[in-house]
């Protein structure tokens with residue numbers, strides 16, 4: 001989209017209408033939502049403010065930037081990569097194409113982890129938690145913000161992802177208070193799953209949103225998802241390679257009775273339940289998300305002395 005001299009001065013309402021029209025012309029589904037989201041992100045305002053302030057004149061540069069964003073969106077770039085930010089839980093995370101865009105399904109995982117943490121007391125006041133495959137740091141940083149007593153470690157195989165995660169930890173901080181940003185205390189480590197962790201390290205909880213798409217799913221990705229890093233999506237040809245490695249290795253890094261929590265694809269519930277039971281995990285549970293689909297797995301360490309419910 002280009003601007004002529006006379007078109008340069010436009011109001012929020014005009015720009016929004018044109019933006020939505022542009023996306024519709026390019027056959028984009030949910031053109032209104034996308035047009036609004038990009039303008040909200042750019043103006044750093046909420047959706048209703050777009051309408052309340054519909055008559056406000058926008059500077060020419062803002063109009064140009066918005067039109068450039070619309071063009072990138074029409075070429076398949078997700079809004080979050082265009083704007084460089086994504087909402088997760090109560091926070092705004094910086095994202096780049098080096099990290100997965102945090103998903104609402106993963107908020108369900110965080111809710112389950114918080115529920116578990118809230119029901120227990122811990123030796124050191126708060127739980128020691130390891131986040132495996134931290135990506136943008138959305139899980140680890142949210143947990144640090146909500147659980148001020150927790151000691152959190154986070155690993156990822158991608159150094160680029162860890163850089164973004166460190167930045168998010170600094171920006172969001174403990175209790176989501178940017179003034180305390182330096183004090184998140186999250187220990188970030190580049191590691192292939194547990195490879196680089198000290199062999200003596202033990203956690204109360206190991207949590208993860210591992211890559212879990214199969215080869216077949218990778219070959220049929222929606223265009224937006226294909227912009228995300230394959231490393232964050234591809235779980236081996238059957239989709240379960242990382243889940244299998246996680247389930248086989250996590251027990252060595254949990255305290256007795258420690259809990260493993262991880263996200264799965266909605267068709268992986270039965271397979272994961274079977275796998276964990278075969279490996280000796282106890283109290284294996286698969287929780288359904290708000291769409292009624294298998295999504296989060298919880299299992300207790302097999303060396304637990306407590307009675308399992310299985």
Ligand SMILES: C[S@@+](CC[C@H](N)C(=O)[O-])C[C@H]1O[C@@H](n2cnc3c(N)ncnc32)[C@H](O)[C@@H]1O
Pocket residue numbers: 099100101102103106132133134135136137138139155156157158161191192193209210211212231232233242
């Ligand atoms: C599905 S993404 C999850 C990112 C983030 N935790 C979230 O919930 O949005 C999986 C993450 O695991 C990382 N990863 C892939 N293979 C890994 C491995 N072998 N060891 C550690 N991290 C790995 C990827 O780089 C990616 O950041």
